[in-house]
Amino acid sequence: MSAKWEDVLKDRLPLYGHRNWIVIADSAYPAQSSEGVETIVSDGEQTAVLARTFALLGESRHIKPTIYTDQELNFVSEADARGVTAYRRQLEQLLKGQNVRVLPHEEIISRLDRVGQMFRVLLIKTSMCIPYTSVFFELECGYWNAEAEKRLRASMKTSEGKRKTAKRKKRP
Numbered sequence: 001m002s003a004k005w006e007d008v009l010k011d012r013l014p015l016y017g018h019r020n021w022i023v024i025a026d027s028a029y030p031a032q033s034s035e036g037v038e039t040i041v042s043d044g045e046q047t048a049v050l051a052r053t054f055a056l057l058g059e060s061r062h063i064k065p066t067i068y069t070d071q072e073l074n075f076v077s078e079a080d081a082r083g084v085t086a087y088r089r090q091l092e093q094l095l096k097g098q099n100v101r102v103l104p105h106e107e108i109i110s111r112l113d114r115v116g117q118m119f120r121v122l123l124i125k126t127s128m129c130i131p132y133t134s135v136f137f138e139l140e141c142g143y144w145n146a147e148a149e150k151r152l153r154a155s156m157k158t159s160e161g162k163r164k165t166a167k168r169k170k171r172p
Contacts, residue, residue: 005049005124008122009056013057021122021136022121023112023134024046025124025125025134026129032116034116035117036115036117036118036121038123040123042125047090050094060142063139064140064141066101067100067135068103069135071104076130
């Protein structure tokens, strides 16, 4: 397996934060035209690239991923794509304990296209030749979560309301 993709990923991870994405894609994944999408090629097997990506993300304290997989993968038959059953088993093991969302492929691609207009996306193409096997990592802050953000926003709203009430009381 070429280490070049890994070097690029290691280089990008300290720069990336919440709203950046990483995609581990199959070999037929198209080159996207959004300026923010950087595509590199790995000659590696997809599950090996995924495993190494998980390991590197695990070392990064500032980010954590929400993972997206294609809904269509659950319906691809072995008759149409030899090896898909074994791949699904491997993927299930790799994703165990992760925050995974399953969405239609086009919905994920649309999100990625929008993100690529404002934020960086690193797309790593692998040698995988089974359709709908791309795995999408939406990076989030590793030291902050949605619940903390919700509490912050509520506190701000409450504080803002108090300031407005105080201003009204001061008026003659």
